[in-house]
Structures are given as structure tokens and as C-alpha cells.
Amino acid sequence: MALTKTPVCDFGKKAEEFKLKSIDNKLISLNDIVGEKATLIMFICNHCPYVKAILPRLVNDLAELKKIGINAVGISSNDVLNYPEDSYENMQKISQEEAFSFPYLFDESQQIAKAYDAICTPDFFGFNAALELQYRGRFDSTGRGKPSIHNERDLYEGMKLIAKTQKGPKEQISSIGCSIKWK
Helix, strand or coil: CCEEECCCCCCCCECCCCEEEECCCCEEEHHHHCCCCEEEEEECCCCCHHHHHHHHHHHHHHHHHHCCCEEEEEEECCCCCCCHHHCHHHHHHHHHHCCCCCCEEECCCCHHHHHHCCCEECEEEEEECCCEEEECCCCCCCCCCCCCCCCCCHHHHHHHHHHHHCCCCCCCCCCEEEECCCC
16 A cells, blocks of 8 residues: 555646446436535545545535535546456445445546546545636545544535635645555
8 A cells, every 4th residue: 555645736727527437337427416516526446444444424524515515426546457346346335335425436447537637545626616626635634543523624624615615725735545556
């Protein structure tokens, strides 16, 4: 496992188009998932301990954000030949086990991860209603540990701010996680 940090948010960068197969075997495009007030595109996977550690909290936060007009999508881009735990079948399994309320898409060619310059899992891209990047930071201050009463919910609060003002927080702390497993 190679620990990787995301770069600083490139404010205003436009979301890249995509059309990928969902775990329901449907093609889902960027236009299909755009939220009324904001959109979150997440590069996640099944095997990364950083993703596994936050998954229950992430699922809960995304359900809350959906109520205020923020849609989300998860994209898995890892090489499944060398990382079979990230296979399409296992994506279906984890989505069901964790009760994902968001589409989970398979980027088999890895072209979408490259278009977004995604580098790790999790890697979060928060866009305003105009699909301009406003957030690229960590999930929260806990990381892989158990949340304390002082846990800072960076992604949740950042996306709420975007929904309210269409601007992301000026200060953001990089996400950390496993590097994307390139072919």
C-alpha cells in the first residue's frame, strides 16, 4: 500500500464528462448525476483500508447531503487483474453490503481517473452547480481511526458550503489514501 496525498484544489476547473457502467449494468453520465446545488465525484475502491475505514460515515454523510441537493457518484478505476478485490462483482457486493445511496461506476479503461487527475482512493472532487471544482480535500480529521467528539467533517462541511454559497472553503487539507492501481 503506497500512501498518497491529493494536490491542492484547482478552483474553477470544470468537471470532465464521462459515461461509465454502473453496478446495475447501466451507463451513467455526468449529466445523469448532477445535483441541483452541488455534485461530488469520488474515486474510491473496495480494497483500500482508507476507504474501508470511512465507508459507513461516508454513506451516512452522502445520504444527508442528498437531502440538500448534493448528488454524489463513486468511481472505481483500479486495475482489477492485480487487485481482484476491486472487481466489478465485488463493487456490486460492497455497494449492497454498505447500502450505497449513490451510483458506483466502473472505470475499466482508467481514462476517467486520468481525466480528473485522480491519484488516490479516496479522492474527492466537489463541484458547484456550474460544475466548477470547489473542493478537493480530505473526508475528515479522523482518517482511518475512530472519530472523536472533536472530529472535523471536512468533506461534509465543505459540500454544505458549496451548496449554500457555490464556493468551497479557501483552506483545505489534502486527502490521503492508497494510490490508484494503474495498469
